[in-house]
Amino acid sequence: MIAHSVFFYFFSIIAIFSSLMVITSRSTVNSVFFLILDFISVGCLFIMVGAEFLGMIILIVYVGAVAVLFLFVVMMLNVAEQKQSWFIGKKSTHIPIGLIVSVLILLELLVVVGGWKYKDDLMSSSTLNLSDISNTHQLGLVMYTDYILYFQLAGVILLLSMIGAILLTFRQRKGVKKQSYFNQISRDPSSSIELKDVESNKGVKIND
């Protein structure tokens, strides 16, 4: 039990420290690195309470995909300059919105944690007995039976937002040469080689 609490405090201290560093760090790239550290330690906490599937999914989705894109954006755009103009120059318009969002998140957390503390089975509507099967099986059983509709809905929302993002950035450029593998492979000597008699002092026009 001692080892368990030692590890718990180890990971949670790292998680809290790195989440503080995310918002206080001067360099944006460093704060993304701290965000990654935060994700990893939260994943470890999940594994410690026995939710190994969720822990691994956090590692795969958040660390392996989302944070990579964050890092990309931060490295490519000059976010530091943006930050300067937001917070130091003129009056910031982002702080009120940020405040509203964070107050909402706090309220949500209060409702969820409060409800769960108030009565143990207030939040769960599942009737499955989940004691002696592995974590992944449990998730599958609940997700594809009681919550199948929400699960599908979430998938559709994600798909829609992906299509929307692609549509927003989609633009047709003119004059771009594209390689068509089919045309390239289906060329044969009779259509691509042509003999021409060249008269002296006169060029030959070649269509390409």
Added chain:
Amino acid sequence: MMEYLQILGNEIYKILFLLVPILISVAMIVWLDRRVWGLVQKRKGPNVVGPFGLLQTLADALKYIFKEIIIPASANKVVFILAPIVTMTLALVAWAVIPMSEELVLSDINVGILYLFAVSSLGVYGIIMGGWASNSKYPFLGAIRSAAQMVSYEVSIGIIIINVLLCVGSLNLKDIVLAQKDLWYVIPLFPMFVIFFISALAETNRPPFDLPEAEAELVAGYQTEYSGMMYAMFWLGEYANILLMCAIGSILFLGGWLPIIDIYPINIIPAPIWMILKILFLFFLFALIKAIVPRYRYDQLMRLGWKIFLPFSLVYLILTASFLFYFDKLPKGNF
């Protein structure tokens, strides 16, 4: 307290028993790679140091150790030094769950395949960190390329893994191997095996997908500014990753430690030997491909990943699922 220390000592002993052979086999595999490469090109390859040149890699490692480590003045020093360490650690950490036989596995966890997938998707950080911290053009371009490449090929690897999991019904690596007792998955899922193999090439930045370090365009990609032991660590991590991909391939498709046929003279060969033989076979294919296939262009690489592999593996996933459902072969699991 003594008990804890004893357990700890025991585990460290086990970990060393796993790590040292891996590091030695990484060195040997580098030799094999160069040797195959040489033989394909009608050269001899490294054959001077030691018998058949077997000690060539050790000599190279010694050379790297004695070289000076140069850190560029404008580099971000912490991240610059961390990058090769991250690459190397992640490449070695993944080996913890690889089963060499039914008993011979360091940690037999329930979500083994997810763990492998997670660790291999973290591998991209070593490269991005190295490229960014060097604070120089070519490493940065190489890192960006490599990150985009690894992220896109991971998607199809994920779907291929789901294909196998549909047939097995468990995320445990041991179960995956034991489910192939009658039929290795390379036969029913042969197209998936081919796509997995090609994606593994892209995931480990091997030729023909070695765009991150395309010598002609980017000097040496993300490794340009690295020297001495730090370069050697990148290089060791890369080869450990290749070996890991071969191990994953043999677990998913070639039946892990199972013998080819379960009859008398063949099945007395111990299980770990079978596993090693399969890993070596896959690595031999890796080495051959390095020698005979020219490098892809970047747009061709992206096209292959997103427009061909992803749709194809998705369609195959649906086919597998419908087949299993129709013939009532879906794994029942231990509910």
